[in-house]
Amino acid sequence: MNLLPFLAAAWILLVGLYGLVTSRNLVHAVGCLAVAQSSTYVLLLAVGYRRGATAPVFADLPVGSPVVDPVVQALALTDVVVGAAVTALLLALVIQLQKRHGTVDPQNLTELRG
Amino acid sequence: MPSTAALLPLAVAIPLLGAVVLSVAGRWLPRLGCDILATAWAVADVLCLVLLWVRTGDGRAVSWLGGWEPHGGESVGIVLVADRLGGGTALLAALLVLAVLVYSWRYFDEPSGERAGTFPALLLLFEAGMCGFALTGDLFDAFVFFELMGAVAYALTGYRIEDPRPLHGALTFGIVNSLAAYCSLLGIALLYARTGELGLAQLGRELAGQHRDALVICAFVLVLTGPLVKAAMAPFHFWLPDAHAVAPTPVCMLLSGVMVELGVYGAARIYWTVFSGPGGIPHDAFRTTFLAAGVLTALIGTTMCWQQRHLKRMLAFSTVGHVGLFLIGVAVLTPAGLAGTAVYIAGHAGAKAALFGLTGILLDRYGSVDEHGLHGRARELALPGALFLAGGLALAGLPPFGTGLGKALSEEAAGHWAGWLPAVYVIVSAVTGGAVLRVALRVFYGLGPRPTERGGEPETTGEGEKPEVRGPTRLLPPPMLVLPALLLLGCLAVGLTPDLGRSLARAAELFTDRAGYQAAALGTAAQAAVAPPPPAGWTTAGVLLGLLSAVLACALAGTAVLGPARGAARPHSAVAFLGRRVVLPVRRLHSGLLGDYVAWLTVGVAVLLVAVAAQS
Numbered sequence: 150m151n152l153l154p155f156l157a158a159a160w161i162l163l164v165g166l167y168g169l170v171t172s173r174n175l176v177h178a179v180g181c182l183a184v185a186q187s188s189t190y191v192l193l194l195a196v197g198y199r200r201g202a203t204a205p206v207f208a209d210l211p212v213g214s215p216v217v218d219p220v221v222q223a224l225a226l227t228d229v230v231v232g233a234a235v236t237a238l239l240l241a242l243v244i245q246l247q248k249r250h251g252t253v254d255p256q257n258l259t260e261l262r263g
Numbered sequence: 264m265p266s267t268a269a270l271l272p273l274a275v276a277i278p279l280l281g282a283v284v285l286s287v288a289g290r291w292l293p294r295l296g297c298d299i300l301a302t303a304w305a306v307a308d309v310l311c312l313v314l315l316w317v318r319t320g321d322g323r324a325v326s327w328l329g330g331w332e333p334h335g336g337e338s339v340g341i342v343l344v345a346d347r348l349g350g351g352t353a354l355l356a357a358l359l360v361l362a363v364l365v366y367s368w369r370y371f372d373e374p375s376g377e378r379a380g381t382f383p384a385l386l387l388l389f390e391a392g393m394c395g396f397a398l399t400g401d402l403f404d405a406f407v408f409f410e411l412m413g414a415v416a417y418a419l420t421g422y423r424i425e426d427p428r429p430l431h432g433a434l435t436f437g438i439v440n441s442l443a444a445y446c447s448l449l450g451i452a453l454l455y456a457r458t459g460e461l462g463l464a465q466l467g468r469e470l471a472g473q474h475r476d477a478l479v480i481c482a483f484v485l486v487l488t489g490p491l492v493k494a495a496m497a498p499f500h501f502w503l504p505d506a507h508a509v510a511p512t513p514v515c516m517l518l519s520g521v522m523v524e525l526g527v528y529g530a531a532r533i534y535w536t537v538f539s540g541p542g543g544i545p546h547d548a549f550r551t552t553f554l555a556a557g558v559l560t561a562l563i564g565t566t567m568c569w570q571q572r573h574l575k576r577m578l579a580f581s582t583v584g585h586v587g588l589f590l591i592g593v594a595v596l597t598p599a600g601l602a603g604t605a606v607y608i609a610g611h612a613g614a615k616a617a618l619f620g621l622t623g624i625l626l627d628r629y630g631s632v633d634e635h636g637l638h639g640r641a642r643e644l645a646l647p648g649a650l651f652l653a654g655g656l657a658l659a660g661l662p663p664f665g666t667g668l669g670k671a672l673s674e675e676a677a678g679h680w681a682g683w684l685p686a687v688y689v690i691v692s693a694v695t696g697g698a699v700l701r702v703a704l705r706v707f708y709g710l711g712p713r714p715t716e717r718g719g720e721p722e723t724t725g726e727g728e729k730p731e732v733r734g735p736t737r738l739l740p741p742p743m744l745v746l747p748a749l750l751l752l753g754c755l756a757v758g759l760t761p762d763l764g765r766s767l768a769r770a771a772e773l774f775t776d777r778a779g780y781q782a783a784a785l786g787t788a789a790q791a792a793v794a795p796p797p798p799a800g801w802t803t804a805g806v807l808l809g810l811l812s813a814v815l816a817c818a819l820a821g822t823a824v825l826g827p828a829r830g831a832a833r834p835h836s837a838v839a840f841l842g843r844r845v846v847l848p849v850r851r852l853h854s855g856l857l858g859d860y861v862a863w864l865t866v867g868v869a870v871l872l873v874a875v876a877a878q879s
Contacts, residue, residue: 158449169442169861175434178857182438189448196456221455224403228448231410238414239437242421242430250427255857258431261505262855263570263721 154195161188175243175253179236186232190225197221270315271326271343271398274353277308278360278391282384289380298368301383305361308390312354319350321769323783325400333786342462344400344784347770348605352528353397355612356521358753360390362746366620367513369740382422389415389517396525400784402451402486402537403461405529406444409489413440416522420510431855432509439502439860443492446868450485453478454537463536464784467777471540480879483544484871486537487530488864494526496590497560498867500583501853501860504567507579508723512623515575516616519582524608527586531593531601536780539596546596548878552871553594554681561587561687565694566846567853572714573725574622574632574702578615581658581695585611588691592673595680599797602771603673606757606764606799610665613754614657618699620747621651624739625706633725634702635716639709648707650747655703657754659696659816660688662801662809665757668764670812671805676797685808692812697819704824711824721850764799772796 165185172178197218203210205219247253265273281304289297318324324345327333331340345353364383392412399405417440421433455461457478458469470479488499495503503523507515538544564583571577585607592604624647626632629640641648660670670688677684704710757763772794773779781787852859 162445162449166442166861166865169438170858170865172858175857178438182441185442186445189445189452192449192452196452220461221452224452224455227403227407231407231414235410235414235417235437235441238417239434239441242417242424242434242437245421245424246427246430246434249425249430258427259855260428261431261508261723262853263723263850 154191154198158188158192158195161185161191173254173256175246175255176240178255179239179243182239183232183236186228189228193221193225193228264314267315267318267324268326270311270318271324271345272328274308274311274315274357274398275343275391275395277304277311278387278394281305281308282387282391285380285384285387287380289384292380294379297380297383298364301364301380301387302361302368304387305357305364305390308394309354309357309361312350312357312394315345315350316347316354319345319347321347321766321773323773323780324350325783325786336785336787338462338465338785341404342400342464342784343398344463344780345398346773346780347766348528348601348774349397349532351605351609351767351770352521352525353394355609356393356397356517356525357390359517359520359612359616360386362616362750363513363516365742366516366623366746368742385415385419385422386517389419393521393525396529400464401462402454402466402533405533406448406451406489409447409493409529410441410444412522412525413437413444413493416440416514416518419514420506420518422511422514426509429509429511432506435855435857435860436502436506438857439499439864440492442861442864443489443499446485447487447489450482450488453482453485457482462784463533464781466537467540467543468781468785470537470542473542475542475544475879477876479538479543480876481872483538484868484875486533487871488868490526490529490533492526492864493523494530494590495523495560495583495586496556496867497563497583497587498863500560500564500586501863503583504576504579504853505855507582508573508576512575512619512626515578516619519579519619520612520616523582523586524589524612527589527593527604527608531774535775535777539777544875545879548875550594550596550680551878552874553590554684555874556871557587557590557594558684558687559587560584560590561691563587563849565691566849568695569698570846570850571698571723572634573723574625574634575619575725576723577634577698577702578618578622581698582615584691584695585615588670588673588688591677591684591687595677596775597676597679597797598768598771598775598794599679600673600676601774602764602768602797602799603669603671603676605669605767605771606665607669607673609763609767610657610667610669610754610757613750613752613757614654614664614666617650617747617750617754618654618658620743620750621647621654624743624747627739627743631725634705635714636725637706638713639705641707642709644707646744647747648703650751651703651707652700653751654747655696655699655816655820656813657696657751658692658699659813660692660809661696661813662806663755663758665754666692667809668758668801668805671802671809672764672799674808675802675805689808689812689815692809693815693819696813696816697823700816700820701823704820720847721853761800765796768796768799
């Protein structure tokens with residue numbers, strides 16, 4: 150199998166991590182988390198890819214024709230749902246933080262330490 | 264009566280359904296109705312899991328969802344598998360959820376109406392996630408349940424959205440844990456790419472026929488990142504004290520009592536079923552790596568625990584210390600270590616949940632969880648004070664508490680591997696127990712001078728916490744006092760019931776039987792395991808070491824409370840030197856900054872990768 154999809158997924162994960170480490174805005178940080186998550190979509194879909202194959206819908210395909218792996222597509226869909234729920238929850242927390250604390254900069258949240 | 268196979272999905276479905284019913288019915292039911300409904304639902308799930316525990320016996324219960332059973336060892340279905348360790352973990356979670364629901368009957372001052380059913384509904388949803396994670400036999404399902412319990416835990420942590428601190432803690436918790444879950448998913452994808460399987464048993468079978476290479480090692484480390492971050496292994500532990508310090512007290516009882524331990528369970532289950540065979544990760548590599556990680560976690564948790572003045576944060580760090588011990592127990596890779604850890608986790612859940620519950624009483628009465636600010640103020644609370652002392656002694660491993668038995672069993676198993684490991688058990692128990700005793704003596708008995716403030720050091724005070732309850736004029740609600748007492752009794756019962764220890768020992772033997780798990784989960788013929796179960800009773804050495812750590816804990820607490828004041832130590836003494844050069848830098852690492860924690864997560868994954876790769 151080609152190495153490129155693995156490298157692409159690793160790169161996307163690292164970009165997301167870099168963004169999270171250096172983020173000065175929590176909305177941006179949650180966005181970076183979503184970027185890191187998209188590395189899982191890329192990896193999952195790449196794993197199930199077959200050259201020259203088509204979508205795994207057998208309504209108008211003869212039985213036995215090459216199709217890509219439907220399992221990883223189902224996994225990626227589940228992953229999207231999980232990601233959407235988590236992102237929405239985290240963004241709601243950020244909005245509350247802005248309302249109550251007046252800041253979305255993680256550097257200003259210094260009450261919990263030591 | 265439902266069949267045994269039906270009990271497994273029921274254990275997950277009952278709380279899920281309950282969450283839906285409560286969030287709908289909560290809109291028009293009065294507060295009392297919500298409480299009764301939620302409690303009844305939690306009781307139903309406990310009964311279901313007790314029945315499962317009885318029916319499972321010393322074997323495994325298997326359930327193929329939707330009737331997609333395997334044919335000739337091949338399957339496209341999803342399987343739930345319960346043995347006594349998995350089912351027992353789910354039962355522990357269900358029992359704690361029930362305790363927490365009763366504890367919080369009158370805890371929050373919620374206006375009835377739209378949100379009345381939300382808190383119990385979230386608790387039931389949390390329970391569904393935990394039970395599912397404990398019972399699943401499928402790696403991707405484990406990820407989904409992991410995220411379900413994670414997302415609910417973030418919401419519960421930030422439940423009091425009026426306060427900035429819970430929001431901060433919940434955000435850190437959410438981002439770090441979700442990131443770890445995505446790492447796990449990457450690992451799952453890598454494993455699927457190699458084997459084309461997702462079931463734990465199938466993955467183990469396929470990996471056994473393969474050559475071990477970089478992909479398997481990467482997949483191993485990535486898959487385990489999720490459970491290990493949940494388990495707060497150093498350096499993945501930073502989120503835990505921040506989340507526990509700010510979550511509502513009933514939620515802390517669940518997070519510390521069982522959710523963190525589920526991470527340890529997940530890591531052990533995944534290693535034993537998937538990676539322990541040929542083509543996986545060699546036992547020596549796993550053992551060395553995770554013994555080192557366990558010892559590091561234990562020492563960091565203990566050091567930080569002693570330094571805290573914020574009560575919940577102190578209890579949270581003591582959880583980190585104990586998780587280090589659980590990791591050591593799992594990492595020795597013997598049934599004896601696993602059995603000891605299982606008993607330890609059961610006892611620890613009772614003691615730690617009780618201590619959090621008692622801290623909730625302090626918060627309820629005085630609106631503070633600060634050791635310094637509360638000095639001598641809680642003299643009128645005689646019974647909670649006595650219970651707090653008992654909880655501290657339980658944490659220190661005093662026989663015959665369940666924590667003492669678990670500590671004795673796992674330190675003996677660890678001692679077989681390396682003679683110095685029992686010392687780690689004694690130190691962690693003594694210092695974390697001592698810190699709790701120190702607080703009890705100061706807060707409930709007013710002993711010693713009021714501690715001096717430390718200027719210029721990184722510190723979280725427990726002042727200015729919003730009481731999570733209505734005005735402090737009301738009477739103490741009875742459940743808030745009865746529940747901690749019952750939980751401590753439960754901890755005592757774990758130590759005094761030899762049958763429980765013995766059945767957990769047989770379950771540990773079963774847990775490490777990889778071939779048996781594959782046979783059960785794939786429906787092929789099983790050969791019976793013949794190895795005798797490890798011992799699971801009190802031994803003289805165990806009792807003596809338990810007494811030793813309890814005496815040490817008392818001595819530490821007494822010295823801290825009655826001894827010379829802080830700062831009186833000579834500036835060149837060893838204690839002062841250690842404090843300046845070791846403890847202070849470690850405390851500075853706990854900066855509360857999200858970026859730092861994510862950086863530590865990355866470093867931890869990289870170190871694990873290098874360590875495992877170098878030894879395989």
